[in-house]
Amino acid sequence: MALVLTEEQQLLRDTATQFFQERLPIANLRKLRDTKDASGFDRGAWKEMSDLGFAGIMISEKYGGTDFGPVGLGLVLEQAGRTLAASPLISTVLLCGSAVQLAGNATQRQDILSAIAAGDRIMALAIEEGPHHNPARIATKATPDGNSYRISGSKTFVLDGHVADQLIVVARTAGEESDRSGITLFLVDPKSEGVKITRTLMVDSRNAANIEFSNVAVPSSAVLGSVDGGNDVLEQVLDIARIGLSAEMLGLVQQTFDTTLAYLKERKQFGKVIGSFQALQHRMAALFAEIELCRSVVLDALSAIEDRRNDVPQIASIAKARLSEISTLMTNEGLQMHGGMGMTDQFDVGLYMKRARVAAASFGDANFHRERYATLEGY
Amino acid sequence: MEALDKFRQEIKAWLEENCPPSMRTPMPEEETVWGGRNARFTNPDAKLWLDRMAARGWTAPTWPKEYGGGGLTRDENLVLQQELRRIKARPPLSSFGLWMLGPALLEFANEEQKKEHLPKIVRGEIRWCQGYSEPGAGSDLAGLQTKCEDKGDHYLVNGQKIWTSYADKADWIFCLVRTDPTTKHDGISFLLFDMMSPGVEARPITMISGASPFCETFFTDVKVPKKNLVGELNKGWTIAKRLLQHEREMISGMGLGGVGAGGGIGSLEQVAKDYFGETGGRIAGPSLRDHITRQKMDSKAFALTMQRSAEEAKAGQGPGAASSIFKYYGTELNKRRYELLLELMGTRALGWEGDGFDDGEINVTRSWLRSKGNSIEGGTSEVQLNVVSKRVLGLPD
Ligand SMILES: Cc1cc2nc3c(=O)[nH]c(=O)nc-3n(C[C@H](O)[C@H](O)[C@H](O)COP(=O)(O)OP(=O)(O)OC[C@H]3O[C@@H](n4cnc5c(N)ncnc54)[C@H](O)[C@@H]3O)c2cc1C
Numbered sequence A: 001m002a003l004v005l006t007e008e009q010q011l012l013r014d015t016a017t018q019f020f021q022e023r024l025p026i027a028n029l030r031k032l033r034d035t036k037d038a039s040g041f042d043r044g045a046w047k048e049m050s051d052l053g054f055a056g057i058m059i060s061e062k063y064g065g066t067d068f069g070p071v072g073l074g075l076v077l078e079q080a081g082r083t084l085a086a087s088p089l090i091s092t093v094l095l096c097g098s099a100v101q102l103a104g105n106a107t108q109r110q111d112i113l114s115a116i117a118a119g120d121r122i123m124a125l126a127i128e129e130g131p132h133h134n135p136a137r138i139a140t141k142a143t144p145d146g147n148s149y150r151i152s153g154s155k156t157f158v159l160d161g162h163v164a165d166q167l168i169v170v171a172r173t174a175g176e177e178s179d180r181s182g183i184t185l186f187l188v189d190p191k192s193e194g195v196k197i198t199r200t201l202m203v204d205s206r207n208a209a210n211i212e213f214s215n216v217a218v219p220s221s222a223v224l225g226s227v228d229g230g231n232d233v234l235e236q237v238l239d240i241a242r243i244g245l246s247a248e249m250l251g252l253v254q255q256t257f258d259t260t261l262a263y264l265k266e267r268k269q270f271g272k273v274i275g276s277f278q279a280l281q282h283r284m285a286a287l288f289a290e291i292e293l294c295r296s297v298v299l300d301a302l303s304a305i306e307d308r309r310n311d312v313p314q315i316a317s318i319a320k321a322r323l324s325e326i327s328t329l330m331t332n333e334g335l336q337m338h339g340g341m342g343m344t345d346q347f348d349v350g351l352y353m354k355r356a357r358v359a360a361a362s363f364g365d366a367n368f369h370r371e372r373y374a375t376l377e378g379y
Numbered sequence B: 001m002e003a004l005d006k007f008r009q010e011i012k013a014w015l016e017e018n019c020p021p022s023m024r025t026p027m028p029e030e031e032t033v034w035g036g037r038n039a040r041f042t043n044p045d046a047k048l049w050l051d052r053m054a055a056r057g058w059t060a061p062t063w064p065k066e067y068g069g070g071g072l073t074r075d076e077n078l079v080l081q082q083e084l085r086r087i088k089a090r091p092p093l094s095s096f097g098l099w100m101l102g103p104a105l106l107e108f109a110n111e112e113q114k115k116e117h118l119p120k121i122v123r124g125e126i127r128w129c130q131g132y133s134e135p136g137a138g139s140d141l142a143g144l145q146t147k148c149e150d151k152g153d154h155y156l157v158n159g160q161k162i163w164t165s166y167a168d169k170a171d172w173i174f175c176l177v178r179t180d181p182t183t184k185h186d187g188i189s190f191l192l193f194d195m196m197s198p199g200v201e202a203r204p205i206t207m208i209s210g211a212s213p214f215c216e217t218f219f220t221d222v223k224v225p226k227k228n229l230v231g232e233l234n235k236g237w238t239i240a241k242r243l244l245q246h247e248r249e250m251i252s253g254m255g256l257g258g259v260g261a262g263g264g265i266g267s268l269e270q271v272a273k274d275y276f277g278e279t280g281g282r283i284a285g286p287s288l289r290d291h292i293t294r295q296k297m298d299s300k301a302f303a304l305t306m307q308r309s310a311e312e313a314k315a316g317q318g319p320g321a322a323s324s325i326f327k328y329y330g331t332e333l334n335k336r337r338y339e340l341l342l343e344l345m346g347t348r349a350l351g352w353e354g355d356g357f358d359d360g361e362i363n364v365t366r367s368w369l370r371s372k373g374n375s376i377e378g379g380t381s382e383v384q385l386n387v388v389s390k391r392v393l394g395l396p397d
């Protein structure tokens, strides 16, 4: 158990803080949004992030990574969350990087992990099929066809789907729609014939896409992991993503809290600063308590991955449920305490609220994770 | 590390030999050992267990040996506590002396006072009560008016305290008194005296749970020797506040569901299955299941935060801001836990007495009522939130 940061980790956090504050402040997200940027993220900054070792943070040195581990990645994500930095950290590093690390064969690892670490490849995981996260229900089919497979189906909410150089597609190779077994992961070239990608513009101004697969041919060498046995890997990958995303949300929550607190000390009404009203003070103090609990849970969840503990699924659900709920609460309260100003596009609190909702809906919201936790615990 | 392992082996062996088997069973509340001149031991093993632990100073493991404590380092104490938990040992002694007064004396008392009072606390010979609150001074504690006059060779105390837990059973009191009526915080002193002194009277008050643990306490011309003043005259507020920190830490622990968790009552999910029913191995009511999950998740998050705070303190990063929320969050969590138990058990948790309900069920009802005091005693939740707003968040008056 490590709930206190080592010196090395503190250093990494400081580097990340500086990078995101200077290179990807919230003005960067506004610019991407207002210019309708085709990529939806700053490619130059992503290259710099890989130079700093952020892209290869979970990747071993053998493939050119920095191998700082999950706690390190969490620290970077938290700082990214503070400035709402748009980057392929979640799609490429958390999701696809982890999947290849866990399930890839030697060739796939060599090819993909070194490209990710170098910042040369953007990847996206195509899993969702409906408006709610439901990894147990996969209808997209992959049918054997000689020495290859044919994939058909439609995916939605594919993060960074329209900019990905390579996709990982979750498809069913056996069983019924809700069976846990019979799921296989495929590496798919988005330029393949029959792949139709449509960018979806989300409320948080971050990247997502709908992808149609119509009888798309993929060679059997594109199978990632074992045929029909993809569910185990998928669950592990999703837990890493849930925990990493919780770390990003922690940064978002903390930043909204800090900004609101500063506003309460500055805005005057009734001849005094509004932060002197107990009706607001108690709500801030209660939020402070909730955020302290968020921090402990996120740190413990990150170290659970690092230490390969067997309660990763449980702590991932605790973290994602708590951060989904508290980020909703904090952004609602933050907006309310800004009064009319909170309703303006000019003030940042609205942007934090929008990101909070998309992050909450990603990889299971609080309802999903409470239900999952109860199932895992056998009640 | 090696030394600690050796220490653990020694403790294991010692506990194996010295902790009576009946002291390794869940403790009904009425068997709690409070010590004191009139100590009652419902179970004779309890006395044996107390005496053996006290002889090693392990009722107060980290206090210096010269005052009867165990003289253990923080790490050694951690090992001791782990081993005690492992064999599910009952606490040998529960006492305000151990939890609140002792730590304050170690910091503020003179040598003579430490030698006089600490060993008796360790051995459970003297039971203490806390004379802080008054009818006119609750949250605004520094408004207290109990008068203490310097009569040359002694002090003379007159006034009234209220909510004094166990004043009718305690041997001594640590008491906040007014020694300067012209100022507020700077006119308070910290005094110790014997509850047998002439002029002391404690009248029990019945709580909503039916028990009478606290009292109105009256002082009429009580003579107190001058050597019983702790610290300097009019400097008692600093001691009072520090002692409150120890008290709040103790109360915060309730958030973990340890204290008064309802003797004989199992985990929330087991209670739900037993009292509400299950379908296909799952709790039959999805809404109840969800409430249980919220409670479990928040408890886990709270436990992790206490652990993080302890690790930060150990790493020399100071007590950290997180500790300021423990009293507030822990007690609110404990209250929620009892409300949930009531929902899970339905009318079985709404019995008052008699054969219609078993002891565990009655215990839940009574503990639910008692839990309401958690967010009042030791500083109310609202006062805790005020403290966080002002001291931690820096919000102005
Ligand atoms: C969509 C919209 C439409 C509007 N349309 C109009 C319009 O047509 N015409 C018009 O004149 N105005 C309009 N307003 C302005 C609106 O009336 C004000 O925003 C509102 O009165 C709050 O004032 P404020 O924005 O200055 O917030 P503040 O007064 O600065 O409040 C900030 C925060 O402090 C809290 N607060 C302030 N004082 C206290 C206190 N004493 N105790 C506890 N908490 C306190 C508030 O509740 C709030 O949470 C509109 C506002 C909105 C959002």
Ligand SMILES: Cc1cc2nc3c(=O)[nH]c(=O)nc-3n(C[C@H](O)[C@H](O)[C@H](O)COP(=O)(O)OP(=O)(O)OC[C@H]3O[C@@H](n4cnc5c(N)ncnc54)[C@H](O)[C@@H]3O)c2cc1C
Residues within 6 Å of the ligand: B129, B130, B131, B132, B133, B134, B137, B138, B139, B140, B162, B163, B164, B165, B166, B214, B373, B374, B376, B377, B378, B379, B380, B381, B382, B383, B386
């Ligand atoms: C079970 C139990 C055991 C106790 N044991 C002891 C003991 O052993 N020794 C001892 O000395 N005392 C003891 N107490 C007393 C306890 O410390 C006081 O009850 C407590 O400090 C609150 O004071 P009060 O009851 O006068 O409430 P009040 O101070 O009158 O408070 C009433 C309400 O007003 C709120 N309030 C007050 N001030 C503010 C403010 N500034 N801002 C916002 N809200 C405010 C409070 O939060 C509360 O909700 C015990 C109390 C209980 C319930």
